Amino acid sequence: MVPAALGLIGTRVDRVRLRRRPVAEGTGGRAGGNRYAALVARCPRAFLAAGLALLAVCAVPMLSLRLGHVDAGADRPGSSTRTAYDWIAAADGPGFGKGANGPVVTVVDLSGARAPADRIAADVAEALTATHGIAAFTPVRPSPDGRILVTTLTPATGPQDAATGTVAAQADFRATIGERLPLVVGIVLVLAFLLLLAVFRSLVIPLKAVVLNLLTTAASYGVLVAVFQWGWGDALLGLSEPVPIESYVPMMMFAIVFGLSMDYEIFLLSRIAEAWHRTGDNRLAVGEGLSATARVISAAAFIMTAVFLSFTASPTVVVKMLALGLAISVIVDATVVRLVLVPAAMFLMGRANWWIPRRLDRILPHLSA
Template identity: 55%
Template sequence: MRLSCKAPTAQRTGAGPARGGLLYGVGRACAARPWRVIAVWLVVLLAALAADRSWGGSYADDFNLSGTPSSTGADLLDAHGGAGLRGVAAQIVVRSDEGTLTAHREELSAAGRRLADLPDAVSVASPLDVPEAVTDDGRTGYYTVRFRENPAQFEKSYVDRVDDAVRGLRDDGVTVEYGGPLGQLARPAAADRTSELIGVGTAVVVLLLGFGSVAAAGFPLLTAVVGLLTGLSALALLAAEFSFGTAAPTLAVMMGLGVGLDYSLFLVTRHRKLLHTADSPVEAAARTVATSGRAVLVASLTVTLSLAGLFASGVHFIGAMGVAAGTTVLAGAAAALTLTPALLGLAGRRVDRWHVRTPVDEPDDGDVWHRWAAVIRRRPWTFLLLGLVLLGVLAVPAASMRLGHVAAGASPTSYTERRAYDLIADGFGAGANGKLTVVVTLDKDRATTGRRRDDLADALYDKLVHTPGVASATRPTSTRDGALLVAGVTPDTGPQEEATTDLAHRLRDDVLPEVLSPEGATGYLTGTTAAQEDFRDILAGRLPVVVGVVVAAALVLLLTVFRSPLVALKAAVLNLLSITASFGVLVAVFQWGWGTALLGVDQAVPVESYVPMMMFAIVFGLSMDYEIFLLSRVRETWLETRDNHRSVAIGLASTARVITCAALIMTSVFLAFLLSTNVIIKMLALGLGVSVVLDATVVRLLLVPAAMYLLGEANWWIPRRLDRILPRLDPEGPRSTPRPAGATAPSPGRSR
C-alpha cells in the first residue's frame, strides 16, 4: 500500500494523496468500471446464497473440553459404563394433569419403546423403572434418553420424530417437555428478523438526517447488506465442516451489519468532500479509497486480529465464535472497498441529486465541531479528568463480576426447555436441574488388599450426603467390569447459582481426594453442570492471556500505521477503560438485576462465562475502528502542516459527524438485539451497545483530543531504531518523523 499525504497547500486538508499506490488503483478501477464490479458482486452473492442453501451447516453449543475432569469422567463412562451411562443425556419430562403417572403406565412404556427406536438413541430409562425419577406425589417424572452424539446438533426434523414417539402420552392427557440438549434442538427457529429491520431502519433515519443525501444513506446500506449476506453464507458453509455455537450467526449479523455500514459511510462521506476539488468523480473515488480506504482496511484488520486473539483461549468454541464474527467483518470491508467506489463512480457528480435536506459532508472551519475542539483545547485537563471519572464510576460494578452459566430457567416460558426446567425444579427441587455425576476409577490391586470396594462405596456415600450444599446423593455402584464406581449428587441450589459452583469445587478439590486418595482411587465430576464449571474455570484463567495477545497485536498494528508509541499506548489504555466500564454496566443490569425485567429476563443471572472474553475482543476491535478513523485524519493533517493543535482540531471536526452517525447506527443495531429471546444475546447486545456509545462520546470526543492536546508534538515522536524496525505502510512518507525542537519525548536518551 502507498499513501502520500501531499496537498496543494499546507493549510488545505482533504485534497487527497498523490496518484499511485495499490488502494488508489483499486478505487480508480472500481469507480471507472462500476457495472463490472456490481456484476461480480451480484454473481458472488447469488453463488454464496445457493451454496448456503445446498450445503450450509447448522449451529449448536458444545462445551466439551478434552483433558478436563468432566471430559475425562465422560470418556470413562463411555468406555466402561455400559449403554445406560454412555453418550449425551437429555431429559424428557412428563407430568400427569390428572392423577399419578401410574395411571398412564401402558402409554409410558410404549413411549419408552418408541424413544429407544429413534436413530442415535443409545438407551432410555423410563420413570416407571427408576424410582428416583418420579416425584413423591407420583405426578411428575422424566425419561433419561442417551444419544450417541449431542442432540442439539441434530437436524430440526429430529424433533418431529421425538414428537411422534410421545404423541400418545400427550393424547392421554400427559404434559411432555424436552430438557437439556434436546430442548435446545427444539427451540423455535430464529426466523424473526425484527432486530435486523430495526437496525436498518434506524440507519436510514440517522443517515438521512445526518447527511441529507439519499446516496449517503443508500450506498452504505446496500454495501453493508451485500457484504453481510455474503459473509453469512460463507459462515454457513464453514458450519458444515466445523462446529459453531448457536449464538454465532446472530453475533455475525451484529458485527457484519454494524461495521459494514460504518466502513462504507466513512468512504462515502470522504468522497463527497473530495468531489469539490477532484478533477472527476473517478479521481475522487480513487483518492477516497487511498486515504479513508486505508483507514477502513486497517480498522477491519484490527477487528479481525482482535477476534483471532480469541484462539489464545485454547477453547475451540470461543475461537469459532471469533471466526464467525470475523467472517462478516472481512466480507463487509471487502464490499466497502470495492462496491462502494463502484456505486460512487456510477453516481458521478449527481451523488447528492436526491436529498431530504441540504446535503453535508466533512465540515469546514468554523462549524460546531471545530468550536468543540477549541473548547477542549482551552481546558484539556478538565475534560480528561471528567471523562476518566465517568468511566471509573461505570466500571465499579465490574469488580464484583461473577462468571457462570445462564441456565434454561432464564429462557422464555415459550421454550420447552424452560418448561421442562420448571417442572423439574417444582417437583424435585432446584438442584435437580444441575445434577453432578461422580466417577471413581479403582486401583484393583489396592482395592482388594485394602478396604473392600463396598466399604469404599459406603465411605464415599457417607461423605457425599454430609457435604454442605448436597441435597441428596445416590450410593456409588460399580460398573459391570468393576473398573468404576458411579454416584449421582443433587445440589441444594440451581445450576447457575454461586453455591453450586462452590459445591463443585468443594467436591473436586477436597471431598473426593480426602476419601479416595488413601485407597489409590481417583474421582472425577462429570455431567453437564460439571462441564460448564470446567468451561468457566478455563475461560477465567485464560482471559488475561487473551487480553494480552489482543492488546499486543493492536499495539504493533497501531505503531506500524501511525509511527507513534504514545498514540498507540494511549489508544490501548483508553480502550481498556471503556471496556471495563461496559463490563460494569453488564454486571449491574444482569448480575445485580437492575432493570432485567425491562429486558424480558425475569431473574438476575450470572455473566455467561464466555461473554467477557467475546466482548473484550469485539469491543477492543470496534474501539480501534473509531480510533483509526480519527487518528488517520489527524496524522494526515500533521504530515501536511506539522501543527499538532491544528491537526487534532481538523481530525476531530472532520470525523466527528461520521463517527457520531456511525456510532448511532451501530448502537441501534446492537441494542435492537435486546429483543432476542436468548439471554446471552441480550448480554452481548447491551454490552456492545454501551461500549460503542462510551467509545464514540466519552473516549473519542473527550479523552482522545484532550490527551493529544496535552501531549503536544510528542504525539509524533518515535525512536529512530524502532522506526527502522517497523514495516512501512506509507513508503512515500518520511523515513522517520523528527521530533521538533522543544518537543518533550518520554525517553529522549533512547532516540538515536
C-alpha cells in the same frame, strides 16, 4: 464494489435530495466541532479526569464478574423450556426441587485405594450426607470393572446459583476460557500496538490506544455484571431473575469491540496526523481532527448502537447479553473515549504524542493510514 456502483450511477446519485444540502467536512459546517475542540483544549485535565472517573465507575462491578452458564431457568416465563424447567424445579407436587435441573455426577477413582470398595462407598455416602447444599444423592455404586465409584448429586440450589457446583464439562469450559482470555487479549493488543506504531510513527499514540481500549472493555464488562448478574435491568430486558455472565461472552465481546474501536481510532488519528504533518502544531492538529470527524464517528456509533440494541428484544438471554454489552461498548468508545479522553490526553501531551526513537523509526516499515 462501492466505487464501481457510484461510477455507474454518476450524478444520478443526487436525484433524491434531502430538505437541506449536507455540508462537506472541509467546509464551514464544522463550526460546532471547532467550538467543542476549543473547549476541550482549554481544560483538558478536567475532561480527562471526568472521562476516566466515568469509566472507573462503570468498571467497578467487573470485580464481581462470575462466569457461568445461562440455563432454561432464565427463559421467558410461559415458554415451553421455562415451563418444563419450573415443573422439574417445583418443591412440591410433581417437581423434584431446584437442584433437579442441575444434577452433578460424582466419580471416585479407586486406583491405588487400600481399603475395600464397599468401605469407601460407605465413607463417601456418610460424607455426602453431612455436606451442606446437597438435597439428595443416588446410592454410591461401583462400576462393572470396580475401578470407580459413581453417584449423582441433586443440589439444593438451582444450576445458575453460585452455590451449585457446575458439571465437569461446564467447569472445564469455563476454566479454559479463563486461561485463554488473557492470552487472546494480550496477542490482540500487542499486534494492534505494533500496527499503530508503524502507521503513526509514535510510541505514545499506540500505548494510549491500548490502555483506553482496556478501559472500554472493563467498563462494558462492569455494565453487564450490574445488569445481568446483579439484576439492575431485569424489568427492562424481560429477565425473570439475575443470571451469571455466559462464559464465552467476554471473549466474543472483546474481539468484536476491539475491531470497532480500532476503526474509530484510525479514523480520528489519521485526520489528526494529517494536520500534524501539515502544520507541526499539535494543538491545531488535534482540534482540526476532532472537529472533522466528531459528527461522523457519532453517526457511525449511533447506527451500530441501534443495530445492537435491536437484538435485546430476542427471547434468548445470551443474545440479550451480547447485544447490550456491544451497544454499551460502542457508546462508551465513541463518546467518552474518542471524543473526550483521546483529544484531552493528546492536548496534554503536546509534541510528545509524536515522539519515536530514531533507530526504531528507521527499522519500522512505512505504512499510511
